[in-house]
Amino acid sequence: MTLLKNHNLFFTVTIIALALFAGCKNDPYSYKIKGSKIVYNTPARPSNQQSMLGFACDPIENVRVGFVGLGMRGPDALRRFAHIDGATIAALCDLIPERVEKAQGILERRNIPRAAEYSGEDGWMELCRREDIDLVYLSVPWQYHTKMAVYAMEHGKHVAIEVPAATSIAECWELVNTSERTRKHCMMLENCCYDYYELTCLNMAQQGLFGEIVHAEGGYCHNLEPYWDRYQGDWRMDYNKEHRGDVTSTLIRTRKGKTILIEHSTMTPRPYSRMYQLVGTKGIADKYPHKGIAVGLKLDTNIGIEELDAEKFCTEEEYLLLMEQYQHPITSTGGLAEKAKQVGGHGGMDFIMDYRLIYCLNNGLPLDQDVYDAAEWSSLVELTEVSIKHGSMPVVMPDFTRGEWDKIQGLQFAE
Ligand SMILES: NC(=O)c1ccc[n+]([C@@H]2O[C@H](COP(=O)([O-])OP(=O)(O)OC[C@H]3O[C@@H](n4cnc5c(N)ncnc54)[C@H](O)[C@@H]3O)[C@@H](O)[C@H]2O)c1
Numbered sequence: 001m002t003l004l005k006n007h008n009l010f011f012t013v014t015i016i017a018l019a020l021f022a023g024c025k026n027d028p029y030s031y032k033i034k035g036s037k038i039v040y041n042t043p044a045r046p047s048n049q050q051s052m053l054g055f056a057c058d059p060i061e062n063v064r065v066g067f068v069g070l071g072m073r074g075p076d077a078l079r080r081f082a083h084i085d086g087a088t089i090a091a092l093c094d095l096i097p098e099r100v101e102k103a104q105g106i107l108e109r110r111n112i113p114r115a116a117e118y119s120g121e122d123g124w125m126e127l128c129r130r131e132d133i134d135l136v137y138l139s140v141p142w143q144y145h146t147k148m149a150v151y152a153m154e155h156g157k158h159v160a161i162e163v164p165a166a167t168s169i170a171e172c173w174e175l176v177n178t179s180e181r182t183r184k185h186c187m188m189l190e191n192c193c194y195d196y197y198e199l200t201c202l203n204m205a206q207q208g209l210f211g212e213i214v215h216a217e218g219g220y221c222h223n224l225e226p227y228w229d230r231y232q233g234d235w236r237m238d239y240n241k242e243h244r245g246d247v248t249s250t251l252i253r254t255r256k257g258k259t260i261l262i263e264h265s266t267m268t269p270r271p272y273s274r275m276y277q278l279v280g281t282k283g284i285a286d287k288y289p290h291k292g293i294a295v296g297l298k299l300d301t302n303i304g305i306e307e308l309d310a311e312k313f314c315t316e317e318e319y320l321l322l323m324e325q326y327q328h329p330i331t332s333t334g335g336l337a338e339k340a341k342q343v344g345g346h347g348g349m350d351f352i353m354d355y356r357l358i359y360c361l362n363n364g365l366p367l368d369q370d371v372y373d374a375a376e377w378s379s380l381v382e383l384t385e386v387s388i389k390h391g392s393m394p395v396v397m398p399d400f401t402r403g404e405w406d407k408i409q410g411l412q413f414a415e
Pocket residue numbers: 068069070071072073074093094095096099120121122123124138139140141142144162163164189190191230231232233
């Protein structure tokens with residue numbers, strides 16, 4: 001998915017196995033079956049809205065952040081933000097007051113002043129209404145993501161939402177429309193885009209090492225058995241039971257004829273895998289279960305020039321040379337990679353994501369991921385389920401950019 005930013009997800013989706021995902025009850029953005037395809041309506045942009053492509057707000061010297069959701073995931077964000085200059089942890093909120101108090105302890109241990117605190121079912125609304133908050137950071141159960149994000153944007157806040165940002169096509173449009181109308185950023189916190197290996201391979205791909213990319217694979221295959229009892233109110237298992245279970249495979253064909261395979265599996269015992277494969281006309285990158293690069297080129301090693309063979313994975317020495325040579329500029333600049341490894345968060349990628357979010361807001365730059373990415377990536381939730389309902393029929397995805405999907409060429413990290 002990393003490579004496929006900038007709205008190439010405007011294509012036909014074919015679902016080839018079982019599904020996890022959500023339904024579209026009362027969805028005003030409904031679909032029709034045309035010929036052998038499911039086609040979603042793309043509603044015209046209301047006249048009081050403008051595109052958010054390339055949007056940048058005025059620089060915010062100190063980003064005051066309100067965190068909502070302090071279960072398993074939320075407190076990790078606090079620990080990371082404690083290491084980010086240019087941001088202040090301004091407010092904390094959770095349904096359960098004891099979780100807020102526990103999170104205050106994280107701040108106290110780092111000599112950070114206690115933050116304003118909110119709890120109960122509606123405490124998050126009060127947090128969003130505060131005048132002294134710039135960004136609301138949501139780590140709550142999925143059913144709250146869009147509702148809270150929309151409310152926060154309507155109260156003048158930028159939002160960062162855990163994955164997925166939305167669980168239906170109607171919610172995806174709500175995010176897009178609200179962001180366009182309020183001129184507030186809406187970013188989905190897709191951390192896996194920021195792992196060192198993925199960023200380095202992205203750089204390799206953008207510099208043409210793999211030739212033309214023709215296929216990509218990604219996924220979330222993680223046995224959540226040890227965690228099921230810890231989700232507050234069992235929200236995640238309830239969601240799975242209400243919709244579909246393991247395993248989901250989604251096959252996508254883009255407008256430009258590329259293919260993408262995406263898998264989701266959280267209930268079967270198996271080694272963790274995000275799959276991750278890039279297939280180009282000159283070579284490939286693989287990550288799970290084997291991390292390796294196979295590419296045909298001449299490489300200057302310490303024993304002379306080596307001729308690499310695209311049909312064999314590089315040796316350890318060749319691999320390390322390539323990783324160093326192609327390290328992504330955002331991780332090599334200012335020692336970010338080293339700092340991220342120290343702070344941690346899935347090995348550092350979570351820190352790089354948060355750092356980039358705050359860096360862009362501090363400097364008034366477009367964010368790495370925009371509201372259209374959030375909508376496109378999250379839209380697979382409903383599209384997958386609808387496809388399965390219709391015997392795995394192909395679905396034409398809605399174009400959340402409303403015709404501007406190829407306006408920005410390639411993934412860019414603003415500097
Ligand atoms: N990107 C990643 O690597 C990653 C990893 C883990 C979780 N997540 C995401 O983070 C989100 C949270 O997951 P989790 O594992 O922390 O779940 P969790 O159940 O442990 O935490 C959710 C928290 O939200 C709180 N909450 C519920 N309703 C609320 C309300 N009305 N107001 C305020 N707080 C409320 C709960 O009390 C709980 O503390 C999910 O979207 C999940 O998909 C992402």
